[in-house]
Amino acid sequence: MTLTTAPSVAATHTPPAVPVAAPISAAVPHTAAPAPARALTGAGLAALLVAFLPVNMTFGSVNLLEPQITSDLGVTVSGGQLVLSAYTTAFAATLVVAGRLGDRFGRRRLLAAGVGAFGVASVLAALAPNLATLVVLRAVLGVAAGLFTPQVLSTIQSTAPEKLRALGVTLFAAVGGIATVAGQLLAGAVSQTAGDHWGWRLVQILTGAIGATALLALRTVPESRSTAPLALDLRGAALLGTGLLLVVVPLTLGTSAGGPAPVLAMLAAAGAVLTVFARTQRAAERRGELPVVPPSVLRTPAVRQGLIMSLLFFTGYGAFLYEFSALAQGAFGVTAWGTVVLLLGFGAGFIVTALALPAVERRTGRWTMTGAAIGQAAVLLVLAVTVYGTHGGAPWALQPLLILLGVTQALMYGPVLRTVLSRTPTWAAGVAGGLFTTLQQLGLGLGVALLGGLFHAVADGAADGSAAGLPHGFAVAVTVQSVLALAFAFLAGHIARAGDGQPEAA
Structure with missing residues (x-):
């Protein structure tokens, strides 16, 4: 968890070099940092x-x-x-x-x-x-x-x-x-x-x-x-930040922003800003500069796929924590402290598995992420059926599923981070690490905005009212998250077939 x-982790790796655009490699300084x-x-x-x-x-x-x-x-x-x-x-x-x-x-x-x-x-x-x-x-x-x-x-x-x-x-x-x-x-x-x-x-x-x-x-x-x-x-950073805000804010507010027209207008503006951003990044790279999101880094298939996987992972992660907290307090009737206790198994499963990851990977090898993502999809589906079937009863019976969910998430997170970094050109290790973290935070926001919004929309549409509809909303949202996990598994399988730790041709 x-x-x-x-x-920071990127700085601890020395990824294998892969072919990059000549202007960029020429422009990247190679002077060693001075001793402090x-x-x-x-x-x-x-x-x-x-x-x-x-x-x-x-x-x-x-x-x-x-x-x-x-x-x-x-x-x-x-x-x-x-x-x-x-x-x-x-x-x-x-x-x-x-x-x-x-x-x-x-x-x-x-x-x-x-x-x-x-x-x-x-x-x-x-x-x-x-x-x-x-x-x-x-x-x-x-x-x-x-x-x-x-x-x-x-x-x-x-x-x-x-x-x-x-x-x-x-x-x-x-x-x-x-x-x-x-x-x-x-x-x-x-x-x-x-x-x-x-x-x-x-x-x-x-x-x-x-x-x-x-x-x-x-x-x-x-x-x-x-x-x-x-x-x-700074221009690229400002354009990217503005574009991200114009995506997340309307998706979060939904119809409460005053109807669909303002939402669509902000999303259209986001598309325009991000298009300008993409053009400035390509132009900067052609000039031999290193923009905030170098297109040459994204041309490496495993890096591109790994970044998409990180977005999928954190979208589901952020959504799950948000939805489960709302479910526990609204449908199970527990306090905020009770919600914490319910989630301890989830957190413990993640932390223990993360510490044991090297030993696990020695047995499962490059297929760790694929198997874990398929396992997570299965756990999420069982969790959806269980919560919908109990309609808020016996929350403690969910503990085994929550622990398994934490385990599968740990087996997905560590390998995808290493995949992104190991396939990145040496000169761009820090850049790729920054992109990974940026998508991590964006995913957390999108998870709350999109899947959290779906969760409440389904709950509010229930015949018995929002509180009674929370288990239904949770089941629907978690089912969508299982689809995200399967998409993660598909990309992980593609990377595994290409050969673990080996750079792919762009």
Whole structure:
């Protein structure tokens, strides 16, 4: 159960080189990064990991507390979905250029700025009087998180001694999963005692405070930067961010935006902006520059397929956490804390399997992802039938299925990340990692917007009302997620047949 970010992991791999466009390879600087004035220590590593904790904690906690937020602010379900999507979409849009900012202006400097902004925005979000203010501040949180997240592992990779570097990468991956669970535990415990009005607000403050404590220890983190930083391509980053927002916002609001006309208008504008973005990326590459999304990287079939798989995976992941939280609290009648307890098996299955993944893959080899995705589709279908059949009864009977779901997700996530990185040209490892993380965050937002919207639409259309219709809505949405899993399995099978770890011809 992890939302581990990928750019940092990319730095730990040296992918095999594949043919790329000549202008790009000529333009990419090969100057080695300078040795830092001082090496990263254990204390510095601890400060970096604490700074990273709130990134996934805020996703896990607000996902769980969305019903309380909508009730407290008196807004519709789509408004609550927008609170979730504002964070992930702004996060995704910022990530594409944040790593390059750190390379140019100093990673510790960007880390301090991002963590400080995250802490301030968290407190302000806790005081938000209405939906519009909260959505804006959640978007600011996403920008802040996107600003400092790439700096954490980049600093580990560039400043840590060899043994500490390996430990740091391992702990970074573990913290990603632990933070999501910790965010849910924090949300459940606080809301249980503070109530609907103050519960979600206190969670916002506490989440920001955890990250802000890292500011006190940042002096233990050495400064680092690249001697040959890549061009920022701010125009490309702005076009991509605008395009993503124009996709996610109308899909999240749906008919509550004032009917189909505004939704269609925003989606049409998104298509136009993203078309301009694609043209600018091709033009920049022809000029020998390295744009934020290099077309030559996407021409590698396994990379392109792996990125699509990551989008499919995180769309389903984000949707499932959102739908199950709403189902548990609306149909099962459990509290936010009870929902956390129900999801612990899911999280534990993911974390334990992720740790055992190397041993599993020695037996299953390159077909791990394919088998796991087919298994996930089967588990989701059984889960849909079970929930629809019980109509909100006996939620604890779902535990075996939730544990299996966590297991299959871990077997899908790790290999797809490695697939993207292992097939990427050496010069573009960080770029591919950034694209992976961008699609991860976009998928989380789209999952809530699309499948979460479907979930509520079916529930609201039930004859007995929304609450009674939640099991039906969950069954329909989860069935669609099983189709996404099968699409993932199809692409994984194609990659496996092409040969595990071997670069494909473009």
